[in-house]
Amino acid sequence: xxxxxxxxxxxxxxxxxxxxxxxxxxxxxxxxxxxxxxxxxxxxxxxxxxxxxxxxxxxxxxxxxxxxxxxxxxxxxxxxxxx
Amino acid sequence: xxxxxxxxxxxxxxxxxxxxxxxxxxxxxxxxxxxxxxxxxxxxxxxxxxxxxxxxxxxxxxxxxxxxxxxxxxxxxxxxxxxxxxxxxxxxxxxxxxxxxxxxxxxxxxxxxxxxxxxxxxxxxxxxxxxxxxxxxxxxxxxxxxxxxxxxxxxxxxxxxxxxxxxxxxxxxxxxxxxxxxxxxxxxxxxxxxxxxxxxxxxxxxxxxxxxxxxxxxxxxxxxxxxxxxxxxxxxxxxxxxxxxxxxxxxxxxxxxxxxxxxxxxxxxxxxxxxxxxxxxxxxxxxxxxxxxxxxxxxxxxxxxxxxxxxxxxxxxxxxxxxxxxxxxxxxxxxxxxxxxxxxxxxxxxxxxxxxxxxxxxxxxxxxxxxxxxxxxxxxxxxxxxxxxxxxxxxxx
Numbered sequence: 128x129x130x131x132x133x134x135x136x137x138x139x140x141x142x143x144x145x146x147x148x149x150x151x152x153x154x155x156x157x158x159x160x161x162x163x164x165x166x167x168x169x170x171x172x173x174x175x176x177x178x179x180x181x182x183x184x185x186x187x188x189x190x191x192x193x194x195x196x197x198x199x200x201x202x203x204x205x206x207x208x209x210x
Numbered sequence: 211x212x213x214x215x216x217x218x219x220x221x222x223x224x225x226x227x228x229x230x231x232x233x234x235x236x237x238x239x240x241x242x243x244x245x246x247x248x249x250x251x252x253x254x255x256x257x258x259x260x261x262x263x264x265x266x267x268x269x270x271x272x273x274x275x276x277x278x279x280x281x282x283x284x285x286x287x288x289x290x291x292x293x294x295x296x297x298x299x300x301x302x303x304x305x306x307x308x309x310x311x312x313x314x315x316x317x318x319x320x321x322x323x324x325x326x327x328x329x330x331x332x333x334x335x336x337x338x339x340x341x342x343x344x345x346x347x348x349x350x351x352x353x354x355x356x357x358x359x360x361x362x363x364x365x366x367x368x369x370x371x372x373x374x375x376x377x378x379x380x381x382x383x384x385x386x387x388x389x390x391x392x393x394x395x396x397x398x399x400x401x402x403x404x405x406x407x408x409x410x411x412x413x414x415x416x417x418x419x420x421x422x423x424x425x426x427x428x429x430x431x432x433x434x435x436x437x438x439x440x441x442x443x444x445x446x447x448x449x450x451x452x453x454x455x456x457x458x459x460x461x462x463x464x465x466x467x468x469x470x471x472x473x474x475x476x477x478x479x480x481x482x483x484x485x486x487x488x489x490x491x492x493x494x495x496x497x498x499x500x501x502x503x504x505x506x507x508x509x510x511x512x513x514x515x516x517x518x519x520x521x522x523x524x525x526x527x528x529x530x531x532x533x534x535x536x537x538x539x540x541x542x543x544x545x546x547x548x549x550x551x552x553x554x555x556x557x558x559x560x561x562x563x564x565x566x567x568x569x570x571x572x573x574x575x576x577x578x579x580x581x582x583x584x585x586x587x588x589x590x591x592x593x594x595x596x597x598x599x600x601x602x603x604x605x606x607x
Contacts (some may be wrong), residue, residue: 145227145242177352188382189383189450189510189517190510190514193337193382194337194379194380194382195379195402196378196379198366198367198402198404199379199402199465200402200403200507201402201507201508202508204305209510
């Protein structure tokens with residue numbers, strides 16, 4: 128009986144460890160995907176084409192908000208401030 | 211100014227005997243304060259010539275000390291960027307009054323990024339907008355910088371090339387726009403395409419154009435000029451030293467200095483190289499930190515290090531009459547507490563017929579704008595803490 132209980136505990140621990148490892152790798156993968164999405168978001172403004180005649184949008188350049196071409200890889204600077 | 215004086219007077223409400231001398235005293239003090247003052251400093255003395263610099267301190271109507279000076283003929287204009295004001299001064303430092311202010315007039319000027327003197331008046335550039343005025347500051351028209359689409363959007367995104375005009379934007383840092391003899395504007399360009407940029411693309415260094423020729427009335431860029439010299443092959447990516455400065459002469463020679471190159475290049479208007487000359491600056495820190503990826507673009511730390519601590523060549527001015535070329539450079543600094551680029555030590559070189567005549571230290575924001583008589587007018591002295599500002603007059607004897 129005691130032997131069976133020990134075996135169950137070992138198996139349960141193994142299962143928990145596997146689950147944790149799976150969750151961790153899945154979370155890492157999600158994080159990587161999210162990073163890629165953010166990078167693409169940074170790179171191409173979805174409404175870029177429509178904005179081409181107007182020139183673009185305001186982006187952070189060297190600590191200042193400045194106009195940028197709609198294809199710019201820079202992030203938006205809508206609130207008028209850059210870090 | 212007048213409002214302040216009235217409030218001062220209210221403090222001394224009392225007998226007429228007391229009020230009268232107080233009023234006279236305040237008036238005298240006010241006049242004394244508004245007088246421009248000049249300080250003089252000797253920069254260099256050799257057996258051939260001497261250089262002196264006068265600092266003409268001004269009392270603008272309103273000033274945040276965040277601005278620049280511009281020169282048109284004999285008039286000097288102080289542009290306060292925070293207040294959006296343009297005030298005219300004589301070369302002696304006397305104010306001729308405010309000429310233009312933000313949100314002024316039917317054109318609703320949105321701000322002032324740069325003042326561009328022209329043959330017929332002025333152009334104010336605010337971001338990518340050009341506001342045109344005649345010589346009496348009457349509004350003529352407005353245009354917005356644009357370039358025609360030469361290829362499909364997909365082609366531009368997937369397969370960028372240096373000649374694709376629609377990729378380019380106006381360079382934001384250290385801008386300079388000048389009117390050319392034919393009335394077009396020459397303006398510095400930049401490109402920040404996701405895969406064609408100074409951070410990750412070698413093609414950017416080899417192919418990207420550096421100057422645009424713009425029709426001020428339509429805002430349309432009609433031509434792009436130039437590219438960077440082979441010196442940029444020595445580095446992989448130095449995104450914060452890709453800038454340049456230029457001087458376009460009356461006979462259409464273009465003198466160019468690039469930040470990472472000690473040589474000065476002289477081109478004709480089709481960018482055919484006519485001449486090079488130059489000399490390396492003294493004790494410059496040019497061991498540039500090179501970027502490896504696009505993340506650098508989003509870190510201001512890297513940008514500030516490049517501008518405050520590294521050495522690079524900066525501005526150029528050509529005195530065509532006397533065949534003199536003035537070029538400034540920053541030496542770089544180990545100090546980590548510098549507020550901005552203007553504290554990175556600045557020196558100036560003078561060349562005649564390609565030979566270096568002198569190399570001397572100048573104030574941190576020194577930039578020659580032009581000449582009035584025998585003196586060179588330069589931008590500018592700004593002291594935010596003590597609320598002082600002025601322009602420089604360089605005397606070469």
